Amino acid sequence: MVGFEQRLGAVLAERRQQGLYRQRLTLESAQGPVVRVDGKEYLNFCSNDYLGLAAHPKVIESFQRAASAYGVGSGASHLVCGHSHPHRALEEALAELTGRGRALLFSSGFAANTGTLTTLLQPGDHVFQDRLNHASLLDGGLHSGARFRRFAHNDVADLQRRLAAAQGLKLVVVDGVFSMDGDSAPLARLAALCRREQAWLMVDDAHGFGVMGDNGAGSVQAAGLGSGDVPVLMATLGKALGSAGAFVAGDELLIEGLIQQARNYIYTTAIPPAVAAAALTALHLLREESWRREHLHQLIARFRRGAAELGLALMHSNSAIQPLLCGEAARAVELSRQLRERGLLIGAIRPPTVPAGTSRLRITLSAGHSEQQVDRLLEELGRCQCS
Ligand SMILES: *Cc1c(COP(=O)(O)O)cnc(C)c1O
Numbered sequence: 001m002v003g004f005e006q007r008l009g010a011v012l013a014e015r016r017q018q019g020l021y022r023q024r025l026t027l028e029s030a031q032g033p034v035v036r037v038d039g040k041e042y043l044n045f046c047s048n049d050y051l052g053l054a055a056h057p058k059v060i061e062s063f064q065r066a067a068s069a070y071g072v073g074s075g076a077s078h079l080v081c082g083h084s085h086p087h088r089a090l091e092e093a094l095a096e097l098t099g100r101g102r103a104l105l106f107s108s109g110f111a112a113n114t115g116t117l118t119t120l121l122q123p124g125d126h127v128f129q130d131r132l133n134h135a136s137l138l139d140g141g142l143h144s145g146a147r148f149r150r151f152a153h154n155d156v157a158d159l160q161r162r163l164a165a166a167q168g169l170k171l172v173v174v175d176g177v178f179s180m181d182g183d184s185a186p187l188a189r190l191a192a193l194c195r196r197e198q199a200w201l202m203v204d205d206a207h208g209f210g211v212m213g214d215n216g217a218g219s220v221q222a223a224g225l226g227s228g229d230v231p232v233l234m235a236t237l238g239k240a241l242g243s244a245g246a247f248v249a250g251d252e253l254l255i256e257g258l259i260q261q262a263r264n265y266i267y268t269t270a271i272p273p274a275v276a277a278a279a280l281t282a283l284h285l286l287r288e289e290s291w292r293r294e295h296l297h298q299l300i301a302r303f304r305r306g307a308a309e310l311g312l313a314l315m316h317s318n319s320a321i322q323p324l325l326c327g328e329a330a331r332a333v334e335l336s337r338q339l340r341e342r343g344l345l346i347g348a349i350r351p352p353t354v355p356a357g358t359s360r361l362r363i364t365l366s367a368g369h370s371e372q373q374v375d376r377l378l379e380e381l382g383r384c385q386c387s
Contacts, residue, residue, distance in 0.1 A: 019329045020350050030055035031242075033368040035345065042345040043373055045363050050211050050320040051292045052368025053242030053282045066277030074270035078105070079259070082270035086277040093283050094247050097217050098235075100227045102255035106264065107271050109206055109236035109246035114140035115264030116202070116232060116248055117173070119257060121146035125169040128162055128199070130154065130185065132178050137204055141173065153178075156189045163197040170197065176205035176219030176235075177212070180354050180362060182317030184208070184219060191229035202232035210240025211320055216286035216293055227251060243279035245271040292367035296320060299365045299374050306378040323349070323360040324381070332359035338384050344377060 015021045029036040031054040035044045053059055066086055076082035087105055094103035106112035117140030121127055125146040129137060132153045141148045147166070151159040163170060172194050174185040187203065194201040205212075208219030220230045227233070227250060236246040248258060258265055285292070303322055307314050313325045326332040332348035339346050339361075350359045365374065 019333055020352075025345075033366060033370070033373060037345070040343075042340070042343055043376065044345045045365070045369075045377055046345055046347040047364060047366060048207070048239040049242050049368070050207075050240040050296060050364070050366050051216075051242065051282075051286075052366050053240070053285060053292075056242065056282070056285065058285065059242055059278045059281050062281035063274045063278040066274035067272075070273035070277075072272055072274065074272055076270065077266060077268055078270045079266055084270075084273040084276075086273040086280065087270060090276045090280045090283070091247070093280055095249055097215065097283060097286075098233055098249040099217070099221065100233065100249040101251045103247045103249040104255045104258055104265070105271065105276065106246045106248065107268050108244075109134075109204070109234070109238070110136040111264040111268065112234050112236075112246040112248050113137050113204060114143060115262035116234060116258060117141050117171075118144045118264075119262045120144075120171060120200075120202075120232070121169075125171065126166040128159055128166075128170065128172045130174045130178075132181060133173060133175055134179055134204055134206065137173050137175070146171075153181075154183070154186055156186055156193055159190070160193055160197075163193065163199055170199035171202060172199050173202045173204070175207070176203045176209075177207035177319045177321065179207055179321070180323065180349055180360070181315055182207075182319045182321030182323060183315065184212075184319065187219060187223035187225055187230070191223075191225050195229070200232065201230045202234065203230050205233065205235040206239055206246075207319060207321060209235035210282075210286055211293065211296065215290070216240065237275075237279045237282075241279050241282040243282055244275050245279065296365060296367040299367075299369055299371065302371060303363075303365060303374050303378065306375070307381070310378065310382045312381060320365045322363045322365060324363060325358060325360050327357055327359060329359040332361060335361055335384055339380055342380050342383075344380055 025037050027035050031047055031049045034041050070084055074082040091103045113136035121144035123145040127141040127146045128149050129141055131150045149162050177184050191201055203220055205218040210216040212219045213222035233249045237243040315323050329350040336348035346361050346363055349362045
């Protein structure tokens with residue numbers, strides 16, 4: 001019989017041998033365009049802090065002030081006595097920004113997705129997910145007991161065939177902006193199809209919220225859609241908002257359903273009130289410092305122009321995520337290593353996060369970057385011959 005040690009050991013050995021072993025960096029600085037690791041400074045092109053809000057002085061100040069007033073730990077789950085004024089104020093502001101009746105905070109995006117899917121779906125229902133959806137959406141769908149189908153990436157015709165063949169309650173789930181490719185879901189066409197097929201549409205906008213749409217309201221708003229088109233909207237606070245946690249926004253019925261039934265909501269400690277206060281300040285900054293979004297979009301255009309001139313294999317992305325396809329895992333790892341030697345931090349994304357043969361450098365841009373820093377990135381990429 002194989003024990004746990006042998007099983008764990010075999011997986012580690014296999015990962016090492018295939019060049020898929022992952023290791024963590026330990027940062028010695030705040031998140032930002034430049035970070036310190038092992039006493040050395042690196043230009044950071046792998047963070048999801050797309051607007052440079054994680055270490056914004058006003059966000060830090062709100063966090064500190066709320067920690068003084070509310071302490072650090074929330075002390076309990078939301079339904080016991082862990083729900084405080086900053087949580088409530090943040091939920092109200094999120095509902096307003098997303099144009100929905102209510103919003104509900106979760107401790108993480110992973111919990112929000114699995115909790116929402118397992119609450120909405122039952123055995124006998126059908127859930128349809130884009131092949132490239134985030135792991136938490138796939139896990140939630142699989143755990144729900146509903147019949148689970150994946151459709152080809154951004155392929156509305158493929159989804160249409162699958163929807164037409166299914167009977168019963170149907171839920172379609174997509175990322176608004178895909179986390180490893182950076183491209184956007186065709187939300188308007190998906191919404192029209194879902195309306196015809198009487199399916200609900202759920203969008204995970206972890207990478208669009210704060211970055212896309214007026215005032216950063218996200219991909220759904222940018223596509224001109226409302227809660228009638230996309231009844232379930234989820235986004236995270238740990239990326240463009242520079243904080244932590246996540247939320248689901250929708251109408252009263254959806255939110256009350258989640259409060260009463262979502263196990264990932266009920267049986268977990270609320271995020272610290274100070275984290276909610278920091279996220280609320282970040283939310284105000286989406287409006288007050290709209291230059292951040294404009295600057296980010298200028299940097300994205302600048303990067304794409306420069307990369308095209310270098311002949312690099314760009315993907316169809318107009319988001320802050322600008323991956324460069326490398327193919328084999330070993331090649332992506334080698335390029336990432338070379339860039340790191342030259343002072344640039346860019347993660348190599350390998351299977352199982354992306355399909356075999358599509359390993360890539362996942363370059364992310366932030367409003368915290370300057371044009372000069374993006375030019376430096378292009379210069380180094382040109383030197384490393386990434387295409
Ligand atoms: C990061 C991410 C999540 C998970 O959010 P966390 O708050 O980090 O748990 C969910 N969906 C997508 C698309 C993500 O990129």
